[in-house]
Amino acid sequence: MKTNKNQTTNYTPTECKTFILPVRDVIDLIGGKWRLPIMTALSFKKHRFKELERQIEGITPRMLSKELKDLEINGLINRDVFDTSPITVEYSLTDYGKSLDNVIETIREWGLTHRKKIINK
Numbered sequence: 001m002k003t004n005k006n007q008t009t010n011y012t013p014t015e016c017k018t019f020i021l022p023v024r025d026v027i028d029l030i031g032g033k034w035r036l037p038i039m040t041a042l043s044f045k046k047h048r049f050k051e052l053e054r055q056i057e058g059i060t061p062r063m064l065s066k067e068l069k070d071l072e073i074n075g076l077i078n079r080d081v082f083d084t085s086p087i088t089v090e091y092s093l094t095d096y097g098k099s100l101d102n103v104i105e106t107i108r109e110w111g112l113t114h115r116k117k118i119i120n121k
Helices: 013-030 035-045 050-053 060-072 102-119
Strands: 076-084 090-091
Touching: 013 035, 035 050, 035 060, 035 076, 035 090, 035 102, 050 060, 050 090, 060 076
Parallel strands: none
Antiparallel strands: 076 090
């Protein structure tokens, strides 16, 4: 959907929906307050539950557990259980989850630019 800034393109409502639907799918998958911070933390290294809880300020254990389950169901993270005493559980990004790295980096860069713009007003 990239167009020249000076060029206006008229799309039909059906064509417009074909652009909107996949965007909504992504927002449903990684949107919300906690999913991107979880995935960002996991993009640096594997984490245990408590490590993630400490890394992501303000998240409750219940919410972290829920979001981890949803991300696992959607194939974005792995949950590895090790037979130790006590049992050790580590979370990491799947290759599919890593495919969002460029998206997350683009969002981060835009966020930094936006933050500078707002602070300098």
